[in-house]
Amino acid sequence: MNNNDILIRLRYALDIKDTDMIKIFKLGDLEITREELRVLLTKQNEEDELPRDAVCDNRTLEAFLNGLITFKRGKAPVKNGVAPKPTFLITSQRNVNNVMLKKVKIALALTSDEMLDVLRLAGVYASDSELSAILRKEGHRNYKECKDRYARNFLKGLAIKYRDL
DSSP: OOHHHHHHHHHHHHTOOHHHHHHHHHHTTOOOOHHHHHHHTSOOOTTOOOOGGGSOOHHHHHHHHHHHHHHHHOOOOOBTTBOOOOOOOOOSGGGHHHHHHHHHHHHTTOOHHHHHHHHHHTTOOOOHHHHHHHHSOTTSTTOOOOOHHHHHHHHHHHHHHHHTO
16 A cells, blocks of 8 residues: 555545645645645556656655644644654654554544454454554564555544444
């Protein structure tokens, strides 16, 4: 699953309008126009030769995820007179799914049990320890890479839960 696909599926699952998508990107410190958004939300195949601006890179996806947290939960409280900067955790294509799950969990204020319920809606039965390993910080001894199957089914479960499919 590429970053564009994650963005498209998240938008569908949470029923986010174009104007809200632009606001979310802005909250994530990335200015984007409606035309650029449309290009990012175009379904793409692995074989397609795409223009560079049509590909959603890791920084763009994470800016959206950071903005989604702010959009759903509000701005982080100011400590010591300094507003915290959003953290960028995606270091490679291998940990994109893990970071996406963590940040969506934060944005929607989901508990681990609620995340397992979302996965069950999509027909995936994961244990609490499996989910815990996926949500751990990269480099932790119990960290487990989140494969596309879990990420895809999590987004499918979100669509079922939030769109009443």
